[in-house]
Amino acid sequence: MPTLHWVGKDQVRNHHRDVTYRVLRDHYTFKATSSCPKNTVDNKVIQGDNLEALKSLLPEYEGKVKCVYIDPPYNTGNEGWVYNDNVNDPRIKKWLGKVVGKENEDMSRQDKWLCMMYPRLKLLHRLLSDDGSIWVSIDDNAVGILRPILDEIFGVGNFVTCVIWEKADSPRNSANQFSTDHDYILVYSKRPNWVPARLARTAESDSIYENPDDDPNGSWIAGDPFANKPYSKGLFTISGPTGREFSPPPGRFWRVSEDRLRSLDSEGRVWWGPTGDARPSIKRYLNEVGDLVPRTLWKKDVGSNRSSKNEMRAIFSGASSFDTPKPSTLIARILDIAADHDSIVLDSFAGSGTTGHAVLKANLQDEGTRRFVLIEMMDYAESLTAERIKRVMEGYGEKIKRYRGSEVHLRTIP
Template identity: 35%
Template sequence: MPTLDWIGKAAVVNHHRKVGYHLLRCDRELSAGDVDAGNLLVQGDNLLALKALLPYYAGRVKCIYIDPPYNTGNEGWVYNDNVNSPEIRQWIEATVGKEGEDLSRHDKWLCMMYPRLALLRDFLTEDGVIFISIDDFEAHRLRLIVEEVFGAQNFIAQLVWDKTRKNDAKLFSVGHEYVLAFARSLATLKERKTVWREQKPGAREIFDFWKSAKARHGNDFQAIQSELRAWYRELPRNHPSKKLSRYKWVDQYGPWRDRDISWPGGGGPRYDVPHPVTLLPCKVPEAGWRFATTEEMQRQVRVGLVEFREDHTEPPFRKAHLLPTPEELATGNEEAEEEVENGSEEEEAGLLVMPSLIQKQAQVSVKLLRRIFEGRKVFPNPKDHEVLARLIRYVTGPNDIILDSFGGSGTTAHAVLQINRDTEGSERRFILVEMLPEVAVEITAERIRRVVAGVPGVPGLGGGFRFCKLGAGLFDDSGNIAGEVKFPDLAAHVFFTETGLPIPKRAKADSPLLGVHHGKAVYLLFNGVLGDKRPAGGNVLTHSVAQDLPVHPAGKGPRVVYGEACRLGPKSLEQYGITFRQVPFELKVD
């Protein structure tokens, strides 16, 4: 596979492994709203912040969106790594001009991006996705280094975001940017038969009308249908919901229309389906039943997705809801599933595949940010939260985590909060990192605070976040555990070191047992967690300490104990079923 080379690459390819772990310290005064909502805003260099977050969120983030510096030569970005290498010092110390020294400028940008991309990959779930905004200055170089970090086989698409037209351009009006999309594992997405879809224009308005009518009429579906059909008639001819007026029936799942219950293409199964009133078998469609087995047919009937005629002389029909239920998309036969994958099912319903061209004027987000900040212009070129919400909603579920390590004006947080307000049952969470203290406090946090509570002209979305700052390193200059490190801090790092996964829940300093992974129980002796049993306050594994360890949760199994020292010999360790690891020497920093 072709790769990209540049001055300093050798020094940064593995630099993310050498970055030290730091503590995170939350600031309640800068937090806002519901601080227990699971949302975080971290102020600090994003390379250090990502490493600090890794023990808690590795493999748990479903979607990453970043909007890094575009390196146009007109910006004073500050994401510089102080790597002690002659090659890196060469581009750090060089003065990068706007016009000249292009090679140095691109080298510098690539050296900044590479280790951050390498860390970001470790946060994604196996079916996770990363979106990266970029323009023509670095798009081609970015594509190559993302292919190197994520694998060329995991490329999904390069979206085009058409934002504006520049009438003062000399040659062409270049008003677009790109959004590069890569999967952590495209093979996993295919294996899980992942299908992404978004709502058709007008579908949300219909569904919202149904919800409001249901609030008034309860389960009086006839009354709701009457209101819905009257509403359709009153819509302007060019209204997008007008095109979906075939969804004129309603039930507990929402508006629906009738669909054929035949097997696609003919040759489907034939079995008896009793009519609920006459109890006689319904007429079988000429092409056979849609569902492969009588059990699947009865399941569809049971959950209310099959509508029978007045008697058995005609086949029933399927309900196709405006927003299909999981049962509707789980069709029960491979041929019908192929039809779903080819798009005909969702095309007929209120769902569509997202195109690779996004059209949204840039000035919309500029005006919104000014409105949020009561007329002040606080940030150049903010991204559009509705476009980000569209991308995030497209690839995530209701309980997923979204990460943005170039937090900027806080657009990603705004998008997640908007989705949660607009989508019933959505409890998506965001993690943002912003490097500059003044931006993090005065713009990023302030924007989130204002959209949570609401300001004139911008309704409050609810939710909240914790504001965190980078604290001291986990290790001091001598390589020992830093003095301000507490038991929960070290516990998260120990569990991640041993398993490669985040700790199941925040550890408390009342038990050395941190959790179990693949049958192996992990323990930490630190700060006298078992009480002050000499020597060294219980941080040393002795016979007394080993006997006081909590038993393996399964009653029996391997145990790994991290501690300051061990006074037990090999036979005793084998007797207790313990593998000992010495802190800090056997704690990885990569």
């Protein structure tokens, strides 16, 4: 398997083993005013370096986290975030100097970013359950170097897919070259043959079904009667209601035998067009289809950058208090696919707390008992991350206090 090499890799390859276990210190516990004490869901927001926090979670959570979602820095060269690419934050500079040594003086920003990510991903792998998956948001700046280290840590065979999220709902006309309208979400499982949950059908997905012939079985769509793969009984000619004959085009075959096609026709499950002389189509009824297989192209139905900022303004009374929040609907889609009603969900780059918000919403919808663990290094872990969770639990201005049975513990690393 091809591997990625960078300055400092040898020093960080096993660094996660050397990280000291720290005891998390309770800062405060918050319960919504309408909480039910008999069925309390224990959630955590941890303020501190996520490398130390992840190591400290191992005794309680190793092999138990069903879904990990992270939105790490995108390695763009921007120095405005704590894990900045030029590593001017004193905490990261100190860490690199201690772990990598003198070599860190010759490191590129990509080297530094990879050194920061590698041990954290190793610990996330240990925390993930055997039936779990990790979802990593990233953009074009870092996807090319992130994929190889995920392959190395989680295994090439455990790569599931690359989701494309259309994050912009309008073009950025100020762009010098292209308006970047999408981000990626790389998905890996802990073990091979991980199966994602199917998604509930929506009005939009059902809208393609119609009933032009008043079929008593209800709405349907026309299925292609032909297939590309050879079928032993798939070459024949059949006459339609008007006597017109139909055969598969060259290189194609009927999907069913002639007897089966005639049987379906007698049951009214074949459509010959409005005048009876069109190529036959096998009906697929709405009442016979199951839930939806997840797709890899996610658009406006999971939110956008604009909707996420509007969401933050609603929670924080008109002020947009975080530059790049993710919409809770985006994380909700991930939870629908990757988390059960009682799963543990972990986000070690918690930012504005969107993952916790999405978990609370999911529990509200199905009365689940999902738990979240959020880790944030920045000083706003209390004033923004935990504060958002508190406001969401209280309903942020809504008359009904919505999140009964939830509490959140803010903990710090001493």
